[in-house]
Amino acid sequence: MVTWGGIADDFTGATDLAGNWVARGLRTVVTLGVPDAADRAAFAAADAVVVALKSRTAPAGTAVGESLAALEALRGLGVEHVYQKYCSTFDSTATGNIGPVADALMAALGTELAVVVPSFPATGRTVYRGHLFVGDRLLSDSSMRHHPLTPMTRSDLPGLLGPQTAHRVAAIPLPVLRAGADRLRDELDRLRRPNDPVLVVVDAVDEEDLAVIARATAAHPLVTGGSGLALGLPPAAPAHEAMPVEQGHPLILAGSASTATRAQIAHARQAGTPARKLDIDDLRADLGAAVARLVDEVTAHWVEATDAPFLIHAVENAEDIRRETPQGARPAGELVEEALAECARRLTAAGARRLIVAGGETSGSVVQALGVRRLELGPPLAPGVSWAHGVAGDGRAYNLALKSGNFGATDILTEGWRALG
Numbered sequence: 447m448v449t450w451g452g453i454a455d456d457f458t459g460a461t462d463l464a465g466n467w468v469a470r471g472l473r474t475v476v477t478l479g480v481p482d483a484a485d486r487a488a489f490a491a492a493d494a495v496v497v498a499l500k501s502r503t504a505p506a507g508t509a510v511g512e513s514l515a516a517l518e519a520l521r522g523l524g525v526e527h528v529y530q531k532y533c534s535t536f537d538s539t540a541t542g543n544i545g546p547v548a549d550a551l552m553a554a555l556g557t558e559l560a561v562v563v564p565s566f567p568a569t570g571r572t573v574y575r576g577h578l579f580v581g582d583r584l585l586s587d588s589s590m591r592h593h594p595l596t597p598m599t600r601s602d603l604p605g606l607l608g609p610q611t612a613h614r615v616a617a618i619p620l621p622v623l624r625a626g627a628d629r630l631r632d633e634l635d636r637l638r639r640p641n642d643p644v645l646v647v648v649d650a651v652d653e654e655d656l657a658v659i660a661r662a663t664a665a666h667p668l669v670t671g672g673s674g675l676a677l678g679l680p681p682a683a684p685a686h687e688a689m690p691v692e693q694g695h696p697l698i699l700a701g702s703a704s705t706a707t708r709a710q711i712a713h714a715r716q717a718g719t720p721a722r723k724l725d726i727d728d729l730r731a732d733l734g735a736a737v738a739r740l741v742d743e744v745t746a747h748w749v750e751a752t753d754a755p756f757l758i759h760a761v762e763n764a765e766d767i768r769r770e771t772p773q774g775a776r777p778a779g780e781l782v783e784e785a786l787a788e789c790a791r792r793l794t795a796a797g798a799r800r801l802i803v804a805g806g807e808t809s810g811s812v813v814q815a816l817g818v819r820r821l822e823l824g825p826p827l828a829p830g831v832s833w834a835h836g837v838a839g840d841g842r843a844y845n846l847a848l849k850s851g852n853f854g855a856t857d858i859l860t861e862g863w864r865a866l867g
């Protein structure tokens with residue numbers, strides 16, 4: 447029986463949440479886009495289903511529409527609890543869609559209260575006195591301050607959420623939940639008022655805090671947050687033993703420009719991983735020809751070394767993303783996404799079956815290019831990153847690890863393969 451339903455605003459976020467549920471013993475399936483009734487049989491053995499959307503930077507109306515469609519599909523599966531998954535760094539703008547989606551899900555589920563819990567301590571995201579920290583820095587002092595699409599220039603969650611929601615926003619500080627789940631439940635009840643919905647930011651700095659929140663909200667139809675709150679469920683044996691492992695060439699596609707990904711690329715190159723950086727001028731001049739040259743290079747490498755991964759990446763240093771787009775030319779980001787999607791299509795046709803993909807947007811384009819619509823979760827490579835298995839419409843099967851830009855240790859691109867066994 448499907449108990450939990452997740453609605454994630456990007457593909458890496460979806461596998462992040464799914465991986466945490468798997469770690470708590472829930473058999474979890476990710477569906478890439480809203481499933482239709484014909485897909486229902488695929489979820490028969492699942493305890494949890496996550497619908498992966500590509501809505502993080504979509505206009506609020508679009509994100510609300512897609513999220514409500516996802517909710518409808520999840521209700522059709524009989525889910526009891528819904529988890530709105532957004533980024534653990536609360537990626538959004540004042541006109542962002544985290545608030546509007548939460549408002550709409552609350553209305554559809556007939557609930558007047560939902561918690562807001564971006565905290566994910568295993569990846570350094572914690573919330574204290576309503577402020578979101580990344581490691582030992584406030585969010586607004588972290589590299590997220592300079593994010594090209596969702597620059598996070600403040601850290602107080604009520605202040606970030608307020609302009610996005612029509613509802614009241616309240617906050618519960620750490621000492622309340624450190625007094626236990628009953629005390630937190632009482633405080634949540636105190637904040638609940640008829641016909642006056644409220645979003646409640648709850649502090650959490652470690653996994654025990656998340657466990658308290660999970661216990662206090664166990665009967666809630668809706669929770670919202672990063673994936674950390676899923677780890678608040680009671681410990682259990684991980685439910686990933688059934689994931690098939692595919693034989694075939696390994697490939698790394700990194701469109702992410704995040705600080706962590708850049709360090710991971712540098713490490714992989716230093717460790718001798720054969721690699722090629724996309725040349726934006728070449729892509730602009732003739733994308734098809736540039737990709738064809740790359741495909742020839744990668745396939746020649748595989749003739750020599752079948753099992754050695756090849757890395758194709760977009761960015762090496764911060765200057766790469768600061769380059770101006772010439773007047774009338776296609777933006778670099780668009781070229782990168784199209785080129786990586788085309789590399790994925792052509793290199794899987796040439797035998798790539800195991801892929802690490804870095805970046806949320808990049809993962810969306812790559813998985814769509816492969817035509818994979820569902821992923822079953824396997825073992826983790828890092829907190830928030832897991833191997834998954836998916837079968838495309840053409841029958842080809844893949845192992846995919848979709849890595850959020852800022853997740854993973856420096857050596858994840860060279861060592862992450864070991865988790866496949």
Ligand SMILES: Nc1ncnc2c1ncn2[C@@H]1O[C@H](COP(=O)(O)OP(=O)(O)OP(=O)(O)O)[C@@H](O)[C@H]1O
Nearest residue numbers: 702703704760778779782783805806807808850851
């Ligand atoms: N040289 C470049 N110039 C401009 N944009 C680029 C360049 N290289 C990559 N990009 C774009 O930057 C975006 C990176 O977004 P993506 O979501 O894939 O990674 P991220 O933001 O690091 O990760 P996440 O969303 O998981 O935190 C992509 O749309 C990609 O096309």
Ligand SMILES: O=C(O)[C@@H](O)C(=O)CO
Nearest residue numbers: 459462533534672806850
């Ligand atoms: O929550 C996170 O940080 C990630 O799952 C993510 O959403 C980054 O794209």
